[in-house]
Amino acid sequence: MPAYIHLKIKRQNEPNAKPYWQEFKIPYNPNMNVVSALMVIRQNPVEISGKVVDPVVWECNCLEEVCGACTMLINGMPRQACSALIDNIFKEKGSEKPIILEPLSKFPTIRDLMVDRKVMFDNLKKVKAWIPVDGTWDYGSGLRISEETQQLVYPISRCMTCGACMEACPNVNKKSKFIGPSSIAQVRLLNAHPIGAMHKKMRLKALIQKGGIHECGNAQNCKRVCPKNINLTRHIAYMNREVNSYALRQFLEED
Amino acid sequence: MKNAKVIIVGGGLAGLMAAMKIAEKQVKVDLISLVPVKRSHSVCAQGGINAALNTKGEDDSTWQHFDDTIYGGDFLANQSPVKNMCEAAPGIIYAMERMGVMFNRTPEGLMDLRLFGGVKKRRTAFAGATTGQQLLYTCDEQVRRLEDLDFVKKYEGWEFIEAIIDEAGICRGCIAQNLASMEIKEFLGDALIIATGGAGMVYGKSTNSTINTGSAASIVYQQGAYYANAEFVQIHPTSMLGDDKNRLMSESARGDGGRIWTYKNGKPWYFLEEMYPAYGNLVPRDIASRAIYQVCVEMGLGIDGKNQVYLDLTHLPEEYLNKRLGGIIDIYQNFYGDNPKKVPMKIFPAIHYFMGGIHVNSNHMTCIPGLFAAGECDYMYHGANRLGANSLLSALYSGTVVGPAAVNYINSLDSLAAEKGQKSGAQGVKHQQEIHNKITKMHGTENPYALHAEMGEEMTQNVFIVRHNKNLAENDQKLQEYLKRWENINMLDNNSYSNQTIMYVRQLKNMMELARVITLGALRRNESRGSHYKPEFPERDDENFLKTTLAAWRPNGPQFSWEDVDTSIIKPRKRQYSKPKEV
Numbered sequence: 001m002p003a004y005i006h007l008k009i010k011r012q013n014e015p016n017a018k019p020y021w022q023e024f025k026i027p028y029n030p031n032m033n034v035v036s037a038l039m040v041i042r043q044n045p046v047e048i049s050g051k052v053v054d055p056v057v058w059e060c061n062c063l064e065e066v067c068g069a070c071t072m073l074i075n076g077m078p079r080q081a082c083s084a085l086i087d088n089i090f091k092e093k094g095s096e097k098p099i100i101l102e103p104l105s106k107f108p109t110i111r112d113l114m115v116d117r118k119v120m121f122d123n124l125k126k127v128k129a130w131i132p133v134d135g136t137w138d139y140g141s142g143l144r145i146s147e148e149t150q151q152l153v154y155p156i157s158r159c160m161t162c163g164a165c166m167e168a169c170p171n172v173n174k175k176s177k178f179i180g181p182s183s184i185a186q187v188r189l190l191n192a193h194p195i196g197a198m199h200k201k202m203r204l205k206a207l208i209q210k211g212g213i214h215e216c217g218n219a220q221n222c223k224r225v226c227p228k229n230i231n232l233t234r235h236i237a238y239m240n241r242e243v244n245s246y247a248l249r250q251f252l253e254e255d
Numbered sequence: 256m257k258n259a260k261v262i263i264v265g266g267g268l269a270g271l272m273a274a275m276k277i278a279e280k281q282v283k284v285d286l287i288s289l290v291p292v293k294r295s296h297s298v299c300a301q302g303g304i305n306a307a308l309n310t311k312g313e314d315d316s317t318w319q320h321f322d323d324t325i326y327g328g329d330f331l332a333n334q335s336p337v338k339n340m341c342e343a344a345p346g347i348i349y350a351m352e353r354m355g356v357m358f359n360r361t362p363e364g365l366m367d368l369r370l371f372g373g374v375k376k377r378r379t380a381f382a383g384a385t386t387g388q389q390l391l392y393t394c395d396e397q398v399r400r401l402e403d404l405d406f407v408k409k410y411e412g413w414e415f416i417e418a419i420i421d422e423a424g425i426c427r428g429c430i431a432q433n434l435a436s437m438e439i440k441e442f443l444g445d446a447l448i449i450a451t452g453g454a455g456m457v458y459g460k461s462t463n464s465t466i467n468t469g470s471a472a473s474i475v476y477q478q479g480a481y482y483a484n485a486e487f488v489q490i491h492p493t494s495m496l497g498d499d500k501n502r503l504m505s506e507s508a509r510g511d512g513g514r515i516w517t518y519k520n521g522k523p524w525y526f527l528e529e530m531y532p533a534y535g536n537l538v539p540r541d542i543a544s545r546a547i548y549q550v551c552v553e554m555g556l557g558i559d560g561k562n563q564v565y566l567d568l569t570h571l572p573e574e575y576l577n578k579r580l581g582g583i584i585d586i587y588q589n590f591y592g593d594n595p596k597k598v599p600m601k602i603f604p605a606i607h608y609f610m611g612g613i614h615v616n617s618n619h620m621t622c623i624p625g626l627f628a629a630g631e632c633d634y635m636y637h638g639a640n641r642l643g644a645n646s647l648l649s650a651l652y653s654g655t656v657v658g659p660a661a662v663n664y665i666n667s668l669d670s671l672a673a674e675k676g677q678k679s680g681a682q683g684v685k686h687q688q689e690i691h692n693k694i695t696k697m698h699g700t701e702n703p704y705a706l707h708a709e710m711g712e713e714m715t716q717n718v719f720i721v722r723h724n725k726n727l728a729e730n731d732q733k734l735q736e737y738l739k740r741w742e743n744i745n746m747l748d749n750n751s752y753s754n755q756t757i758m759y760v761r762q763l764k765n766m767m768e769l770a771r772v773i774t775l776g777a778l779r780r781n782e783s784r785g786s787h788y789k790p791e792f793p794e795r796d797d798e799n800f801l802k803t804t805l806a807a808w809r810p811n812g813p814q815f816s817w818e819d820v821d822t823s824i825i826k827p828r829k830r831q832y833s834k835p836k837e838v
């Protein structure tokens with residue numbers, strides 16, 4: 001059993017400050033994860049040199065990998081800190097090497113490991129990821145959705161807007177406006193719903209605007225890092241076909 | 256009224272539903288939330304949401320839903336609001352379906368329903384084992400649309416720290432603090448709705464999210480709202496204990512066929528099935544938790560001699576499990592390593608839900624005009640014990656009530672906060688700035704995180720499944736000490752940007768105030784009812800305690816009084832789950 005956990009953390013005091021690194025060693029316990037390790041540091045923020053420092057700031061909430069808050073780079077991989085079990089990391093990499101924690105790099109840093117993912121919510125606005133109902137009131141039952149459709153799109157509805165796919169995608173970068181894989185998949189989810197389907201076109205149209213689906217370079221990293229195993233590449237391919245036939249129809253009708 | 260505005264604190268199901276209802280009435284909303292609303296704790300709900308849709312050929316009805324809820328709550332809930340909720344439930348579910356929730360389906364394409372605890376009819380609609388997530392996301396989408404239409408303005412990453420109450424005692428909005436810049440700002444509004452969820456962190460570890468401190472509810476209690484039935488805390492029978500949190504294994508696992516057992520004399524003992532033949536593994540949570548506690552702590556029959564028993568799914572077909580329980584199977588496997596499809600899960604009870612909360616009338620308004628509360632932070636719908644899958648319902652339903660009620664209230668006002676709230680708002684900002692400055696200068700010897708952990712352990716030790724008056728009294732002494740020790744806290748963080756410790760220190764004090772209400776409420780209630788169990792007083796005592804506990808904040812501690820319960824529809828009867836319930 002290892003005696004301690006060694007962490008190397010990239011820190012930044014505020015949005016425009018210069019990042020720096022600090023290292024911490026904390027006592028090992030079985031069944032810990034990266035969040036519980038950060039909690040130990042928070043309670044007693046002493047650097048490896050013995051210097052007392054400000055506690056590390058990060059975001060977390062549910063601690064069961066459904067809220068998406070605690071996404072960060074752990075040994076270079078974007079993933080949720082709560083479900084990154086220390087024992088598993090040690091099994092893969094050994095306990096000698098430090099575990100490296102960094103904030104997601106594709107989003108502005110707020111402080112330390114905490115970033116601002118507002119752009120992802122804005123992207124959901126861009127693709128109009130909602131169903132324009134008449135109102136929230138009750139007018140009885142009526143919808144039928146096949147089991148097959150439900151089973152096909154339910155996995156997309158588990159997307160936590162965590163940002164892992166954005167982080168991994170080479171086409172999401174400072175120069176591009178690419179809305180990223182998760183928002184494209186959401187369009188498939190909403191278009192599959194019987195009422196959502198009535199408003200298909202507004203979302204397809206959104207997908208061909210600047211930063212839309214054509215900016216996907218098919219690197220397929222998104223699917224590999226999605227913590228919910230959403231088949232993002234398949235959904236993007238499907239939406240690509242939909243968008244193409246929509247564009248073609250637009251072209252024919254307008255002529 | 257023109258230019259009126261409602262401030263909602265909290266973007267879980269209750270807050271989002273309230274926002275939709277208010278925007279539908281063409282009134283503007285400022286929505287304040289600690290986290291992006293899409294990450295609110297409602298996302299954690301797994302098992303499902305109740306509504307008597309009666310699509311299973313089982314003769315279900317909203318009346319039976321109502322009766323089950325009242326009986327399950329041991330007759331402590333006010334009956335008229337509960338009846339209204341059960342009647343509204345099917346309409347709410349159908350609206351959620353229209354808005355896009357991908358509920359599981361039957362072969363005919365109808366919503367599928369599963370069985371849940373304390374009931375005999377299939378009444379729980381579900382989306383795999385991530386129902387709360389799907390409901391929250393759908394509400395989030397609708398509110399994003401309203402944001403796009405300029406009806407709602409979101410302030411995510413802001414913490415509510417004070418309600419603005421003017422000289423006339425009327426609530427005119429709130430003061431909130433930005434979690435990044437630490438700016439303190441007034442949000443003037445004509446009604447303020449608190450929809451801030453549960454308070455699991457008062458116990459240190461629970462199934463709740465880390466933001467569920469109950470701080471906001473505690474603040475309005477300290478500002479003059481009553482806190483009701485605090486002693487009724489739901490302890491969920493099946494959770495996976497952890498060092499950082501206790502992770503829930505949903506009741507749907509048993510609803511879909513899971514069984515609970517341990518070894519007795521070398522053989523599997525399905526003790527719930529034996530003790531409660533009528534309901535078996537699906538007895539209400541308070542009963543299941545007490546049985547597991549008895550088997551482990553009193554009889555010493557826990558698996559491997561520890562406080563744990565098995566929750567077993569291994570006899571169920573793999574595809575069935577994947578379709579219906581995938582979400583929780585993933586959680587167990589990710590965090591524990593074992594595959595529940597192959598190996599029984601090890602579980603023990605944990606703090607889960609707060610039946611008690613901010614006291615409100617049937618319009619969800621507190622005793623302070625203009626101050627409303629809805630969702631898990633109110634006290635209205637669950638009495639002494641909540642039935643599974645009823646709180647997603649009560650969160651949404653209370654949102655549908657509080658939204659229109661707030662608009663009606665505003666229409667009755669003769670002046671708006673924009674003119675009447677300014678002075679109190681500015682005072683509030685100044686007052687909170689002083690508190691902020693004071694906290695930043697705290698350099699005592701107490702570590703806030705260690706102090707919190709200590710309090711959590713004491714609460715879990717003394718105000719848990721089995722309660723003794725001696726322990727409760729001692730617990731309150733401890734809490735008073737903690738409040739003193741709080742004054743001597745060391746603010747660990749010296750950075751003035753995005754300082755989480757400052758906010759945590761604020762919350763910690765509020766948690767302590769709330770912990771006192773829970774503890775002393777329990778001390779005063781000398782009976783056993785629902786989740787509140789005292790071996791010294793093992794029976795329910797309607798003559799003395801068929802009453803809502805009300806706590807009012809006083810500098811020296813909560814001042815208690817009682818309020819009668821509305822039992823106008825169903826006459827209270829004995830609650831027992833060993834026999835079928837007669838309606």
Ligand SMILES: Cc1cc2nc3c(=O)[nH]c(=O)nc-3n(C[C@H](O)[C@H](O)[C@H](O)COP(=O)(O)OP(=O)(O)OC[C@H]3O[C@@H](n4cnc5c(N)ncnc54)[C@H](O)[C@@H]3O)c2cc1C
Binds near residue numbers: 265292298467629
């Ligand atoms: C693991 C788990 C599983 C569950 N499963 C089920 C289930 O299957 N069925 C069921 O019916 N119920 C279930 N419940 C209960 C149910 O999820 C909750 O009761 C319900 O979601 C509460 O909703 P809410 O809107 O009241 O609050 P929440 O969803 O908790 O939202 C609270 C909101 O308030 C905000 N907030 C809090 N404090 C402040 C502050 N000071 N300033 C600003 N904002 C603040 C937060 O940011 C958040 O947006 C479950 C609970 C847990 C813990």
